[in-house]
Amino acid sequence: MMENISWLLDIVVFFAVYLIVTLALNLQYGYTGIPNFGLALSVATGAYTTGALAGRIGMWICGIRSDLDYIMYNPMITSMINSAIRYDPLKGLTIFFSTIIIVVIVSAIIGFIASYPAIRLRADYLMMVLIAMAEAARIIGLNYTPLVGGTTWVSVPNVFIWMGDMASQFLIITILAISILIFLFMQYLVSSPYGRLIKAVRENELTAECVGKDVVKVKIQIMMLGSAIAGIAGSLWSFYCGTVLAAAYTRTDWTFWPWLMAMIGGMGNNIGALVGVATVIICRRLIIYYKYSLEAYIPFSVVWLEQILLALALILVMMFRPQGIIPEKPAKPKIKKTSQQ
Amino acid sequence: MIEVYDLNAGYGKLHILYDVKLKVNDNEIVTVLGPNGSGKSTLLKTIMGLTTIYGGKIIFDGKDVTKLRPDEKAKLGLAYIPQIGNVFTNLTVKENLIMAGLTLDKSEFNDRLEYALSVFPFLKACLDRKVKTLSGGERQMLSMAMALIMKSKFIMFDEPTGNLAPKIATEVLNKIIELREQSKLTILLVEQAARKALEVSDRAYLLVSGRVIYEGSSKELLEHPELGKLYLGVKKL
Amino acid sequence: MIPLALIEDALVYANLLLMLTVGFTLTYLIAKIPNFAHGEFAGIGVYITFTVAQVWKSNPYLAVPLAFIISAFSGALIYNGVLRTLKRFGGTMISLTISTLAMQIMISALLNIYADYLYPIAGAYSRLFLFRHLDFEFIGLPGVLIVSTIFLLTLITFLHLMLTRTRFGISLRAVVEDSSLASILGVNVELACTISWMLTAGIAGVAGSLLPLWFQGHPYTGSMLLTSVFAASILGGLSSIYGAMIGAYIIGLTEIFGTYLLAQTFGAQLTAYRSLIPLTILCIVLLIFPRGITGLIEDLQARRASKAMVKIRGEGS
Numbered sequence: 087m088m089e090n091i092s093w094l095l096d097i098v099v100f101f102a103v104y105l106i107v108t109l110a111l112n113l114q115y116g117y118t119g120i121p122n123f124g125l126a127l128s129v130a131t132g133a134y135t136t137g138a139l140a141g142r143i144g145m146w147i148c149g150i151r152s153d154l155d156y157i158m159y160n161p162m163i164t165s166m167i168n169s170a171i172r173y174d175p176l177k178g179l180t181i182f183f184s185t186i187i188i189v190v191i192v193s194a195i196i197g198f199i200a201s202y203p204a205i206r207l208r209a210d211y212l213m214m215v216l217i218a219m220a221e222a223a224r225i226i227g228l229n230y231t232p233l234v235g236g237t238t239w240v241s242v243p244n245v246f247i248w249m250g251d252m253a254s255q256f257l258i259i260t261i262l263a264i265s266i267l268i269f270l271f272m273q274y275l276v277s278s279p280y281g282r283l284i285k286a287v288r289e290n291e292l293t294a295e296c297v298g299k300d301v302v303k304v305k306i307q308i309m310m311l312g313s314a315i316a317g318i319a320g321s322l323w324s325f326y327c328g329t330v331l332a333a334a335y336t337r338t339d340w341t342f343w344p345w346l347m348a349m350i351g352g353m354g355n356n357i358g359a360l361v362g363v364a365t366v367i368i369c370r371r372l373i374i375y376y377k378y379s380l381e382a383y384i385p386f387s388v389v390w391l392e393q394i395l396l397a398l399a400l401i402l403v404m405m406f407r408p409q410g411i412i413p414e415k416p417a418k419p420k421i422k423k424t425s426q427q
Numbered sequence: 428m429i430e431v432y433d434l435n436a437g438y439g440k441l442h443i444l445y446d447v448k449l450k451v452n453d454n455e456i457v458t459v460l461g462p463n464g465s466g467k468s469t470l471l472k473t474i475m476g477l478t479t480i481y482g483g484k485i486i487f488d489g490k491d492v493t494k495l496r497p498d499e500k501a502k503l504g505l506a507y508i509p510q511i512g513n514v515f516t517n518l519t520v521k522e523n524l525i526m527a528g529l530t531l532d533k534s535e536f537n538d539r540l541e542y543a544l545s546v547f548p549f550l551k552a553c554l555d556r557k558v559k560t561l562s563g564g565e566r567q568m569l570s571m572a573m574a575l576i577m578k579s580k581f582i583m584f585d586e587p588t589g590n591l592a593p594k595i596a597t598e599v600l601n602k603i604i605e606l607r608e609q610s611k612l613t614i615l616l617v618e619q620a621a622r623k624a625l626e627v628s629d630r631a632y633l634l635v636s637g638r639v640i641y642e643g644s645s646k647e648l649l650e651h652p653e654l655g656k657l658y659l660g661v662k663k664l
Numbered sequence: 665m666i667p668l669a670l671i672e673d674a675l676v677y678a679n680l681l682l683m684l685t686v687g688f689t690l691t692y693l694i695a696k697i698p699n700f701a702h703g704e705f706a707g708i709g710v711y712i713t714f715t716v717a718q719v720w721k722s723n724p725y726l727a728v729p730l731a732f733i734i735s736a737f738s739g740a741l742i743y744n745g746v747l748r749t750l751k752r753f754g755g756t757m758i759s760l761t762i763s764t765l766a767m768q769i770m771i772s773a774l775l776n777i778y779a780d781y782l783y784p785i786a787g788a789y790s791r792l793f794l795f796r797h798l799d800f801e802f803i804g805l806p807g808v809l810i811v812s813t814i815f816l817l818t819l820i821t822f823l824h825l826m827l828t829r830t831r832f833g834i835s836l837r838a839v840v841e842d843s844s845l846a847s848i849l850g851v852n853v854e855l856a857c858t859i860s861w862m863l864t865a866g867i868a869g870v871a872g873s874l875l876p877l878w879f880q881g882h883p884y885t886g887s888m889l890l891t892s893v894f895a896a897s898i899l900g901g902l903s904s905i906y907g908a909m910i911g912a913y914i915i916g917l918t919e920i921f922g923t924y925l926l927a928q929t930f931g932a933q934l935t936a937y938r939s940l941i942p943l944t945i946l947c948i949v950l951l952i953f954p955r956g957i958t959g960l961i962e963d964l965q966a967r968r969a970s971k972a973m974v975k976i977r978g979e980g981s
Contacts, residue, residue, distance in 0.1 A: 121758050123765065203950040210698050211898065211950060213761060217700070218891040218943050229936040338769060345762065386780060390773040397770035404759040405750055439754060477844055501850035509848075515841045522834050529831065530850040552976050560969040577849070 119288030124216025130335035132320025137234035137330025197313025227332030352410025434483035506579035527573035678916025687864030703886030709872020735869025895942035901958025
């Protein structure tokens, strides 16, 4: 029974975190038409910022000796922070929320820097630059040890430790709540006038420009907003894992799986993103769940099977269901009732 | 020469031509007329194989060519000169002429090249120039020279007089009649509302909204009381 | 004083990068999409060399023709099996690009599976290997440097002659500019595309097969080279294979010498950031002259050509 619940909770976290990433992609590609193949860059930025700062903020808030080397004494520092916030919810929450606020700012800036060189150019230039940027982020994470320990990992304080036994459940509920909030925010955003503007940019840049909209500015704004949102996902994922490992933020895991989710669900449609994330996560979890029984039938590691299935699914979706499970509805013009003459 | 039966075609899901029937006999000049967006160019592209065909048949020289690729049709002797983008700007003049003679063997190509250059002596001076350095009129000349080189029995021109001054337009049309007489070609012309095109052609079709609404001799169309007024801007003098 | 080994490093690397970049640019020009799976053809080449040298215990140079054939075949398979099918289903430019990314994941996974499979057979570590010791030496120079240079010069000559002198080459350039006009004139566009994919994939395979003779080979070789290939082809202008050649040499040399200089100045730990050098160049190019070297040259040529045309027109009248 307990095992089933923890399995379910695990799925819930996966769902919530990937939902946030997929919503960010959906905003960038689905609604605005920016093909962001460097999604992993934003997620990694969120995770690395969390790994590098959550503990340091904790040290500062909890008044831990600051001459300790953060990376070298990381396990010790983390357990000191954890014990300091065990009976102090305020400090725990401060660490959690201040980290997320910083993540949002840093990710937005990184989103700006990464897209700036190519945002004015054709989409293929942007795709190449972003994919290379995401790779570069991983290389920096893997080699610049003060960030998140390079090839080793850093731990992240358990900010809800004051909840006692319920700490991890509470964290999961918080993550889910944040993802729902982001979902609602997205729904609000795309039905607002700004939502119509970004769709106009997607449909026809030239026309949007001709009616006096600054297309490049809109695109940069969306890159920053999407990057900030994906950064939150990376941060939440790090809080859930309790560690940040630089090598984990690969383009397969954090760029292509979200792409598949968004495409299966239906681009340009937040409900579609929801359905897509759920479908893919359930399939992936099933593969992992039946890993051992699968390994008897296939002569190679399940990791590669997963990748091959990802590639096949991407291609098959594009061939047979390019509009996704729930296609985007054509926007209904909202006609305000004017007083009858 | 060419027969088209109940042709339905368009681009992807965009249906443009509806049940088009058309016939061009050997050594005939036929004009397809119609207002803007009536599907004239689409008709030519469809005959060449550049669009999606939903139904119908295209018979060329007694052979069903409906499903052939454009390059296979070119090898059979069908030629199509688009209205715009009818030369390769990144290639040299010589290379463009080579492309026009792709389906010919070497000696035949050389003969035709010589002939084309004698018709357009200007091109001789800039054989090794990139086409993008030529002016619009010069490019039009190159495209006519390419039409002279192509090995074809049946040529489709898409608004050959489209952007030309009236005097030159008449010249081009005269050249087309000459082509028919000298090379025994069959010609299908597309024009928007050109009296002149009707004067040189034997028969005409009027295409409106993707459907053929008139078929007959050019003379009759010119004298048709309503259609002439509606679509040709013909004034009764 | 720059050590000799470093110059050899730089030249071998630039040679291999050039082969990859020329192929990437040519595919880009013809298919109008960046082929993200291009590096994986090199990955295939790497593992063919491993198979030949470590499993069959033969001369690693036997792998070169084999790599060309197998990579060319994979290229044809990807073009006809995936891209063409997707196009028939109405695939857009973005979905075609995603399909090349999917193929990149797929080939990378297959290479990993193959590496796992080889491990017990080869009796050697199949995920990181170097065959420098199996290479020959000629007048003090490493064989791979000589072989890659000769191959390269042959390749450049061959491509140049093919593209300017043969009907096939001219048709290929015609397809690049306007594939429907080319097809009207009798070019079998799909066949031309298939042949060019085979050619470019094959060249990438050759580059990959030569790589383990000088650099370490692993299943991710292809994707690690990708940033440099992007940078080189964009520096070249993404519009001409000659630009790609110049771009590749500049990126290749800068990457090796730049890393060396940085490591000399700031310490050896900086070598790990090597791939940031092409990325930086890439960003600078996009910000300052996004049309690359070809764009710069074209601007110059256009000015000269328009002057010459004025002269011709003047004589005509």
